[in-house]
Amino acid sequence: xxxxxxxxxxxxxxxxxxPHRLHRHEPAYIGPLDNEVDTVFDPxxxxxxxxxxxxxxxxxxxxxxxxIGRIAAFVNPLTATATDPTLPTGGLGFFECMNDQAAxxxxxxxxxxxxKARGMLAVDGPINFGDRDRFWGVLIDGFEREPxxxxxxxxxxxxxxxxxxxxxxxxxxxxxxxxVNMLLHPSFHKKLANFSADSHFRxxxxxKAEPEKMARDFHHIYNLAWGRHAGVKPMTxxxxxxxxxxxxxxxxxxxxxxxxxxxxxxxxFLNLPELNQIFKHIGHRLNLIGKLRFVWARWRxxxxxxxxxxxxxxxxxxxxxxxxxxxxxxxxxxxxxIKVGYQDIEMNWIGDFNPRMLVTTxxxxxxxxxxxxxxxxxxxxxxFERYPIIR
Numbered sequence: 001x002x003x004x005x006x007x008x009x010x011x012x013x014x015x016x017x018x019p020h021r022l023h024r025h026e027p028a029y030i031g032p033l034d035n036e037v038d039t040v041f042d043p044x045x046x047x048x049x050x051x052x053x054x055x056x057x058x059x060x061x062x063x064x065x066x067x068i069g070r071i072a073a074f075v076n077p078l079t080a081t082a083t084d085p086t087l088p089t090g091g092l093g094f095f096e097c098m099n100d101q102a103a104x105x106x107x108x109x110x111x112x113x114x115x116k117a118r119g120m121l122a123v124d125g126p127i128n129f130g131d132r133d134r135f136w137g138v139l140i141d142g143f144e145r146e147p148x149x150x151x152x153x154x155x156x157x158x159x160x161x162x163x164x165x166x167x168x169x170x171x172x173x174x175x176x177x178x179x180v181n182m183l184l185h186p187s188f189h190k191k192l193a194n195f196s197a198d199s200h201f202r203x204x205x206x207x208k209a210e211p212e213k214m215a216r217d218f219h220h221i222y223n224l225a226w227g228r229h230a231g232v233k234p235m236t237x238x239x240x241x242x243x244x245x246x247x248x249x250x251x252x253x254x255x256x257x258x259x260x261x262x263x264x265x266x267x268x269f270l271n272l273p274e275l276n277q278i279f280k281h282i283g284h285r286l287n288l289i290g291k292l293r294f295v296w297a298r299w300r301x302x303x304x305x306x307x308x309x310x311x312x313x314x315x316x317x318x319x320x321x322x323x324x325x326x327x328x329x330x331x332x333x334x335x336x337x338i339k340v341g342y343q344d345i346e347m348n349w350i351g352d353f354n355p356r357m358l359v360t361t362x363x364x365x366x367x368x369x370x371x372x373x374x375x376x377x378x379x380x381x382x383x384f385e386r387y388p389i390i391r
Contacts, residue, residue, distance in 0.1 A: 001068070001103060003110055006057035012038065014067050015057055019096045019152075020284055028146050029153045030280045032135070037094065040129050041072070048129060052077040054118065055129050057094070058110050060103055069097035069104065073111035074129040075118050078233055083388070089376070090115035092125035093135060097161060104161040112379070122378045124170060125162075126152075133312075133348065137173045137372030138162060145370055148175065148310050148346055149275035152372075159373065167375035171387040173349035175370035176361045180309075180337045180345055184330075184364060191324040192331040195259075201325070203332045206256035206270075208248065215240040217258055217265040225315030250275060250298070254340045255309055259329045267316040267325050269333060274308040274346065277301060304341060311347035314357075330364060346370075353387045 006015050016034040023029040041057060043049035053076050060069035072094045080088045092111040097104045115123050128135035134150030140159045147153040195201045206214045219240035227234035235243075244251075252273055259267040278301050282293035301307065316326045337345075349372060350357045378384060 001063070001106060002061050002065075003106060004059045004061065006041075006059060011059060012041075014059055015070050015094075016284075018059075018067055018070050022096060022098065023153065023155065026153070026155070028144055030146050030276045031284045032150075032152065033279065034285045036134075040094075040135070046130065048074075048076055048078070053129065056114055058107065060097070060107055068100070069095075069107050071095050071097075071107040071111050072129065073114045073123075075115065075120065076129060080120070087121050087378075087380075087382075088119055089122040089124055090118065090120035091127045091129065092123055093127045093129065095126045095138070095158070097158075099155070099157045099161075101161060101164055105165055108165045112377070116379055121380045122376055124374060124376050125167070127374060137349070137374050140172075140371050140373045142175070142370030146276060146280070147370075148348070149272070149279070151175070151349070162373075162375050165377070167377045168384050169386070170374045170376035172352040173372040173374065174352065174358065174368045175349050175372075176347045176366035177369040178345055178364060178366040180334065180342050182365045184334065188327050188331040188364075192328040195325060195328040196332075200262055202260050203329055204258055204260065205336070206251075206253050206258060208251055208253050211244050211248065212241070214256070215244045218244070218268065218270070220265050221258075221268050221315050221317055222313070224317040226313075247272070252302070252309075252340070254336050255333070255342065257329055257333045259325050261320065265317075266320045267314075267329050269314050269326070269329050270312045271309045271345070272312055273298075273302065274310045277308055302341075306343045307341050308344045308346065309337065309342045311345055313348065314360075326360070327363070351387070354390050356390070 004011065006012055016037050020031045023031070039045045041055055049055070053074060055072060055074035057072040058070065059067050062068050071092060073090060073092045075090045080090065083089070092108070092115070095107065097107060112123055126136075126138050135152065137152075138158050139147075139152065139154040143153075143156055206217075215237065219235055219237050222240070223234045250272060255271040255273075257269045258265050278294065278297045281297045282290050286294065314326065346369070347361060347366065350361065352358070376384070
């Protein structure tokens with residue numbers, strides 16, 4: 001079965017088109033936007049190339065020239081040795097394939113050999129050539145549920161293709177769900193009452209009219225709460241500004257909440273309308289026609305009273321962790337979520353290496369409804385270790 005490097009524009013289109021062709025008849029399938037996949041591999045748009053990163057894509061075809069598989073491999077210089085300096089680790093991702101182990105093995109072989117030639121001693125996959133907030137993991141449970149924005153839907157046989165090749169589970173990624181109107185424990189309301197009675201604390205929604213403040217507050221909390229974790233790099237203020245700018249067309253300020261101690265932002269609970277509920281009606285390419293369809297579909301969706309929201313990120317600065325300010329903030333948001341028509345919430349994936357966050361999600365009544373897996377394969381003879389637990 002011929003393997004082709006993705007070089008031409010036609011091959012790029014074939015790379016993006018494959019999952020839509022393989023899975024379009026699956027009831028739960030919603031594919032990623034082709035534009036966003038293209039951006040990952042565009043040196044002019046993905047700053048990892050400027051930082052010294054490398055990436056390559058391949059297509060696998062049958063004897064008639066029909067594309068039956070795809071894969072990408074990449075070296076991210078910012079994370080290759082972040083977890084273990086003695087084990088430089090590359091990545092592979094965007095894997096799609098017919099249900100054929102021989103075909104999958106050809107794809108895995110070409111990606112792994114490419115990484116070995118660049119000095120990598122292990123590979124993680126399927127992952128993104130970029131941040132963990134999207135295109136990360138293979139679906140291993142919850143096939144009946146539609147994927148959230150930025151996450152892939154995969155058929156059940158992908159797990160077997162990876163594991164039969166020799167990939168081992170590195171960590172699990174849990175997507176949790178709860179009805180928005182589910183009653184919270186009385187202790188949550190007591191926390192909210194206590195913090196609301198303290199004049200040093202206040203809760204507030206972000207305002208789209210104040211993008212600079214939104215970016216600065218997010219940047220402050222994110223770097224203190226998350227920037228020191230393994231595999232997560234601190235964010236610059238310019239990156240925070242760009243993130244706010246990029247997300248501005250889809251932000252709903254009613255579901256972006258911050259807690260402040262005096263004038264210092266100390267916690268956030270940031271959510272978005274679940275965009276796949278909009279994108280599934282407009283196609284997988286955000287060209288001019290797609291953008292016009294998006295504006296119309298979003299206008300209609302935002303007027304519904306059964307909307308779904310996606311919990312993007314939640315964090316508390318170290319000084320206030322364990323105080324319950326996060327529980328108070330979550331409680332404070334509930335009435336507003338209901339008032340503006342949100343019925344369900346799913347939370348961006350939480351790794352099994354983050355037990356404290358999983359405890360928090362259980363405490364608000366959320367349950368695991370989807371599981372993705374990130375695998376690792378060693379190219380050297382040494383003991384396999386799972387991803388380290390966050391203490």
